[in-house]
Amino acid sequence: MxxxxxxxxxxxxxxxxxxxxxxxxxxxxxxxxxxxVSDFNADLLREVPVFESSVINGEMPPVAKRVPENPYIVKQSQNWKAGKYGGSIRSLIAKSKDVRLFSVYGYARxxxxxxxxxxxxxxxxxxxxxxxxxxxxxxxxxxxxxxxxxxxxxxxxxxxxxxxxxxxxxxxxxxxxxxxxxxxxxxxxxxxxxxxxxxxxxxxxxxxxxxATRPLYLFQPAHYMKQFHAKYVDTDVLQERVTKAGARNWVQLHNRKARQYKFTNPKLPTLQPWVNSVKPPSTRFVGKRNPYYHRVDELGHQLPYANEFILSVAGGGLIPAKVGSGDSDLQSRGLNFSDYTFLKGNDDQNGYSVRLWKTVRGSQFALYPNLNAQDSEWRKLNRDKRFRHALSLATNRYELNQVLYYGLGLEGNNTVLPSSSLYKEEYFKKWAEFDLKKANMLLDEIGLTDRDEDGLRLLSDGRPMKIIIETAGESSEETDILELIADSWLKVGVKLYPKPSQREVLRNRIFSGETNMSLWYGNLNGLLSPHSSPAELVPRQQQSFQWPKWGQYVETKGNAGEEVDIIQAQELNNLYVLWFRAQTTAEKKDIWERILEINSEETYTIGLVAGIPQPVALSNKLMNVPEDGFYNWEPGALLGVYKPDGFWFEE
Incomplete structure (x- = not known):
């Protein structure tokens, strides 16, 4: 033990x-x-200034009674110093549902x-x-x-x-x-x-x-949630609450009230450093400090240092401009590498600095042919690896890298990166060269030889080959990527149309099979090891946009979705089971290599460019933000892994 x-x-x-x-x-x-950590000396605890009057008036217990007997102690280090209380950390969000960032940035797990x-x-x-x-x-x-x-x-x-x-x-x-x-x-x-x-x-x-960034919650505040549960409340009383809330039934009411990750219920008790005080929808969410937060520094200061964390809705396209005007104290979300030059041009006069953190996604963005598409013609094409290979070969990654990323990215597939112990060049480069001749040959081989008067290839049912690629529409980077890809795909007789929509709408369309192809972020983690879970590269998750219904079938234990019906994908699922049962590193590595071989040969997703630096803009007065960091959703929780509750203002 x-x-x-x-x-x-x-x-x-x-x-x-x-x-x-x-x-x-x-x-x-x-x-x-x-x-x-040794036992904490409660005598070191110091009262939080904004709570002093409440404590004196008996409205709140003193800090020694608010923190656990053995709190989490954040120790000073070369890159982290005990700070000062006060101030509001301002950050911008694209839409009100991003109020969930209180949970992501708070990262109490x-x-x-x-x-x-x-x-x-x-x-x-x-x-x-x-x-x-x-x-x-x-x-x-x-x-x-x-x-x-x-x-x-x-x-x-x-x-x-x-x-x-x-x-x-x-x-x-x-x-x-x-x-x-x-x-x-x-x-x-x-x-x-x-x-x-x-x-x-x-x-x-x-x-x-x-x-995880969106963690598995094993608990709910029972004292609060029981008032919405049929087991604990009289039927008539509960129905009254359901009606007042405009819910369909008590189940819907309970689920609405219990959203710990989404942070949409200001009355729901939390363990995060800041407590949302504003009910959606709104354009400004104010996170007030949690009086009972469990982290303290070595000098006895209860965290967080900042009194408030404020999330203001700006709309995705306006975030870089507002950051450049000094309207944010801490910003990464909504910023892309393409914004770096603009941000650097305004930093001195507006009191902020810009740092570039490394990213570790398998690809900055990738194309996801939907193997579960409803449209029978597109489903048949998406399931033909020659078609996926042709589109990959017709994608000019060098142009994408030079035009959008100043040549700083890595051009290749959506797979493990060179820093991974599993990396092989063939995984990253196979079918990823720019070769229009080979792409045309593959499309001809499939039988897509007939063309219309505009030179577009025709599907077997006579429709011109016009691919609608759906995106979340959250940045100009997505549009720029698709515009550049459209130019080269047109040379092989394929017309590309981008279609932006809201993130939730996009996901639901993908899950239902209404989309034929989408543009989304690449694999979450490109620095995999033999013991890392292969879940992203095998059909077991609905969130995998290349095979959402196969993933849904696994996640719902066969109650929804579709059973895997392609041999190579079935092998991936079998390999996942073998990996899970393998006892040695050597066994797991062998299984991983086969998983990566299949993915590189089949090109289930079309990777583009990886390793793009992420701008992180912050007020010059905000302390404890790392100079160098890595930026990733999972694992990492964006800024959360660096504990923003420990960020503080110098003045």
Whole structure:
């Protein structure tokens, strides 16, 4: 048994295999265990200035009664200094649904990633892991929700018994992330601060799911949520609440109220550093500091340092201009590399600086032919690898790199990057050269030889080959990419039409098969190791836009979607199962190599350019923001892994 508490942990290679995080660490380092944080001296605690009057008036307990007995202690380092209280961190969002960034940037998790992608306990005081399959979680004594109510194992019990296993709220059962080789966990509520999740086999996904940008929530604030649950409320009273809220039934009402990640219910207690005080829809969301937040610095300051975190809706296209005018104190979302020159031209006069962080996606953007498209003609074409190869060969990645990214990117497929231990040049370069002659030959070979008067190839049903590529329309970068690709595709008789829409609309159209092809971000993580999950490269997730219905079929245990019906994709699913059961690094690496071989040969997604620097603009007065960082949604939570609750203003 290994006990991990309060700091990054390292464990044996065998255990790291279970956690899915081996990235070439040496055996000696892998056997090193960092010491737990010593008991905290509560005498060091200092009252937060904005709460002083409330404490004096008896409206709020003093800070020593608001933080856990053993809070999470953020230690000073070369790049992180204890700071000062005060101020509001302003940031811009494209639309009101991005209020969820309070959860992303706050990044308070049971277990979280560190900037070097190790794990650290956070909300949890410690976690004991046995054989990679038994996870005993200990909460921090005295930890409270943002409304002051105790956060205990009762909140885990409520989620498991009254939400996850309630057939009304979860018709398909508990979250699919908890399913391991067909087995659901055994959940035990040991005492007020101890919860155990266990399986009969190792679960390599449990900790990464808890540390995710959109985490697996194992708890809900029971004291608040019970008022919306049929098990705990009189039928007439509950119906009155349903009617008042304009909900369809109590299930819809409960689900609306429980959105911890989406942050749309200001009354929902939270464990994040800032509590949203504004109900959507709105153009300005104000996150007020959480009086009961569990992190403190070594000098006894309860975090966050900033009194407020403000998210203002600006619209995606206006964000760079507003940042350039000094309207944001911390901005990465809504900025692209193409904005860098403009931002640098205005930084001195408007009191901000711009840093370039590295990105680790498999491709900045990629094209996703929908193998589950409703249109039978396009479905047939998308499923023919010769068609996918032809479009890839007809894409001038060199031009994209030079025109949009000043030649700083890496031109190739949507796969592992050169820094990955699994990298092979063939994975990155196969079918990725610019070769119009070969592209034309492949399209002819498919039988697309007839053309209309404009030179466009004709589908077998006589329609001209006009591909509508749908995007979220969130940046000019997407439009620029498609305009450049359209020029070269036209040379092989294929007309491209971009179609922007809102993100949720786009996703729903993809999931239903209404889109034939889409442009979306590439794989989340291009720095994979033998022990990294292959889920993005096998048909197991609805969020994989190349095969959404196959993924939905797996996620709903066959209750929705479509069963995989292509041999190579079936092999990928089989390889995933073999990877999951493999016991050694060598076995997992062999399986990974076959997965990457299939993906490179089949070109299920068409990668473009990777490794594009991400601008991060910040006020010159904002401290503790890293000079150099990595920027990624998963893992990383964008800025969240760097703990913005520790950012502070110099004045």
């Amino acid at each position: 290994k006990v991990i508490a309060g700091k990054v942990f390292r464990t044996s290679i065998r255990s790291l295999a279970v956690l899915g995080l081996v990235t070439g660490i040496s055996p000696s380092l892998a056997e090193t265990y960092l010491s737990p 049971l277990i979280g990633y560190t900037p070097d992608l190790g794990f650290t306990t956070d909300i949890l005081d410690k976690i004991d892991i046995e054989e990679g399959r038994i996870f005993t979680m200990t909460l921090r004594k005295g930890h409270r929700w943002s409304d002051g109510h105790p956060f205990t194992s009762a909140d885990f019990k409520y989620f498991w018994e009254d939400v996850a296993n309630d057939s009304n709220l979860r018709p398909f059962g508990p979250p699919a992330e908890l399913l391991v080789d067909g087995e659901m966990p055994k959940v035990e509520i040991i005492d007020e601060v101890t919860v155990r999740y266990s399986w009969s086999v190792p679960n390599p996904f449990f900790l990464p799911s808890l540390a």
